[in-house]
Amino acid sequence: MADTINTDSPAEATNVQAAQVSRSNENRSTTPSSEGFQSYISSGWADREDTLPPAREQAPFAAARRDRISALYLGQRLIIPAGRLKQRSNDCDYAFRAHSAFSYLTGWGSDSEPGAILVLEPTETGHDATLYFRERAGRESSEFYANSSIGEFWIGARPSIAQVASDLGINVRGIADFDLVLGAIDSSTLVVRESDPELTALIDDARIRFAAEKALSNNASDSPFSLEVNSEHEPDGILARDLSELRLVKDSYEIEQMRLAVNATALGFTDVISDLPRSSSHARGERLVEGVFNTRARVEGNTVGYDTIAASGPHACILHWTTNDGPVVPGDLILIDAGVEVDSYYTADITRTLPVNGTFTDVQRRIYDAVHEAADAAFAVVRPGAIFREVHAAAMEVIARKTAEWGILPVSAEDALKPENGQHRRYMVHGTSHHLGIDVHDCAQARRDMYMDGVIEPGMLFTIEPGLYFQLDDLTVPAEFRGIGVRIEDDILVTADGAENLSAHIPRSSSDVEAWIASLS
Structure with missing residues (x-):
């Protein structure tokens, strides 16, 4: 197996990207980093044919399933992560399989992307569904050739945002935009906890901050209060139960x-x-x-x-x-x-x-x-x-x-x-x-x-x-x-x-x- 290196910089990563543990092998990597190499490898590529696929057969079924869970949770934001790659040994991962609730609600199966997140954002009449995923790196980026988790030199061609949106019949945004969701989280936001523990921890922290700010804004700063998110987080468990029963x-x-x-x-x-x-x-x-x-x-x-x-x-x-x-x-x-x-x-x-x-x-x-x-x-x-x-x-x-x-x-x-x-x-x-x-x-x-x-x-x-x-x-x-x-x-x-x-x-x-x-x- 070839040497691998993950070049993500925690300082540059979004909050949700930083939640993924990086397993870098830079001490043994021979991945070139010279200016001449980087300039050369970024040029001379044919234009991509970003043909948009028709919506897959399961897309309308997945939309109907989203409508059913939406009807049970009017006014609440629902977050259903696909999950991430899981470590098998050192820098080797198990084959990725998206969480079943995510696949059920998106129609994305064996071709799904690690780290993707489905969000059902509440509206006056139901929910707007948006899928966030880490879009493919441009060929001018070092990720294209050096990132063994998402680089196309390592794992092959990856779809564009527009292609995924057309394929699944759903609104799609880049994973960096998920930070806007994190910033809007309130105490009624629910998450499927087991699928992505790192993301769940971020959401728990955001819910605690929201509750604290709400308490302070209600002039409760002089009164002691306790803010805890139980590891089972009962409302989240009810969401998992309802998705199971559907x-x-x-x-x-x-x-x-x-x-x-x-x-x-x-x-x-x-x-x-x-x-x-x-x-x-x-x-x-x-x-x-x-x-x-x-x-x-x-x-x-x-x-x-x-x-x-x-x-x-x-x-x-x-x-x-x-x-x-x-x-x-x-x-x-x-x-x-x-x-x-x-x-x-x-x-x-x-x-x-x-x-x-x-x-x-x-x-x-x-x-x-x-x-x-x-x-x-x-x-x-x-x-x-x-x-x-x-x-x-x-x-x-x-x-x-x-x-x-x-x-x-x-x-x-x-x-x-x-x-x-x-x-x-x-x-x-x-x-x-x-x-x-x-x-x-x-x-x-x-x-x-x-x-x-x-x-x-x-x-x-x-x-x-x-x-x-x-x-x-x-x-x-x-x-x-x-x-x-x-x-x-x-x-x-x-x-x-x-x-x-x-x-x-x-x-x-x-x-x-x-x-x-x-x-x-």
């Missing part, structure tokens, strides 16, 4: 993106099965499974929506096994929990459990078929008007009944299902469903009465993912069960009169899974 029901654009993500994920599973002979011959076969799927995610979309779980043999009993360093042994099952995130950031979340050699043993099939039955039972209750937690309850009835039938439970299935008991949950401690969309665990900040106890509505999209996991050292189960883990997970869209399994075309039953593997061998 995403519970998906619009038509979101649903189409989810279909694309599911279909790309299906291709990834097919790739994994086709590569099983290679994966099963390597000491770290799980890594090969992960790599094969992740290749498809990069080809078809942005990346994976979360770390791929490639859990073979006993690793399948570890719910979030992402170390993926074990062998893929013929005769074992491999549990693959994976999803492609498309460029709009919407991600699938699908699990299939496969017999590595193509055929389930009798015990494996018995466990698999029980999980399949639980998944189908949960799907059967999905309809508008049902309560979200009823989906989980339906799956748990099957899990309790099956484990009781096998003589594993110390009580009957009926007793196990009583609120004060729950012995069957030893073998499935996780929930059956979670909302899905621009986050793999979407809408996570929604209130319980909108989520777990919420009424299911058309346009909601969530997983159904029951499982059974018998740990290798679990003495409560028969020896032949130990080390077997099975999960089946599908992505479910609620329709006007029921539900659609978006991933139903990815084989689910034990017989269909065997036929699927055989067709690719």
Whole structure:
């Protein structure tokens, strides 16, 4: 990797730019700085063709979402940052992903710019939306060639303000102008806190200053007062909650993106099965499974929506096994929990459990078929008007009944299902469903009465993912069960009169899974 240097000067930076920590490598940099070089590199460039793109498909959807949050916060300034690059090591950063609330309200996905900020400025009738971002450096600037974070020599061409405005269908200004917003902040200004901690600190300081000035202007200077901004800042938390709850029901654009993500994920599973002979011959076969799927995610979309779980043999009993360093042994099952995130950031979340050699043993099939039955039972209750937690309850009835039938439970299935008991949950401690969309665990900040106890509505999209996991050292189960883990997970869209399994075309039953593997061998 080439040497890097960030030439930003804190003295020249705007307040919001200075909030970003600079990781300079000037002590080892060989970046030229001579007058002759700077004069030469700034000249001889062809004129830019700053063609304005048409508004992207999601632009009107993002505008409608902004209108919905605007209606909830009339008279208040709302600040939704994209977030910044996050350090991986020394001067190396993780790949940038904008905060989901920012992407949801702007339509900017995998091509979004680090450090961008959406501001909804209150008006008499609603809000004016403005996007602030650090515009590209002119070729006469040293940033053009020396700044490894934004310089086009380092990261490629960047859009102009006019291009972003046309693309997103939104008013756009340079990041330096955001200082005007900072200067106007009052106590009613709200921010999505978690997306940009440095910016949040600036806003907290501005709110404290505003409150102090207001107190002094009210002749309160002789009276002691306390000004604190709680780290949770309750009004900010309510904004995050409301933005989360807006995403519970998906619009038509979101649903189409989810279909694309599911279909790309299906291709990834097919790739994994086709590569099983290679994966099963390597000491770290799980890594090969992960790599094969992740290749498809990069080809078809942005990346994976979360770390791929490639859990073979006993690793399948570890719910979030992402170390993926074990062998893929013929005769074992491999549990693959994976999803492609498309460029709009919407991600699938699908699990299939496969017999590595193509055929389930009798015990494996018995466990698999029980999980399949639980998944189908949960799907059967999905309809508008049902309560979200009823989906989980339906799956748990099957899990309790099956484990009781096998003589594993110390009580009957009926007793196990009583609120004060729950012995069957030893073998499935996780929930059956979670909302899905621009986050793999979407809408996570929604209130319980909108989520777990919420009424299911058309346009909601969530997983159904029951499982059974018998740990290798679990003495409560028969020896032949130990080390077997099975999960089946599908992505479910609620329709006007029921539900659609978006991933139903990815084989689910034990017989269909065997036929699927055989067709690719």
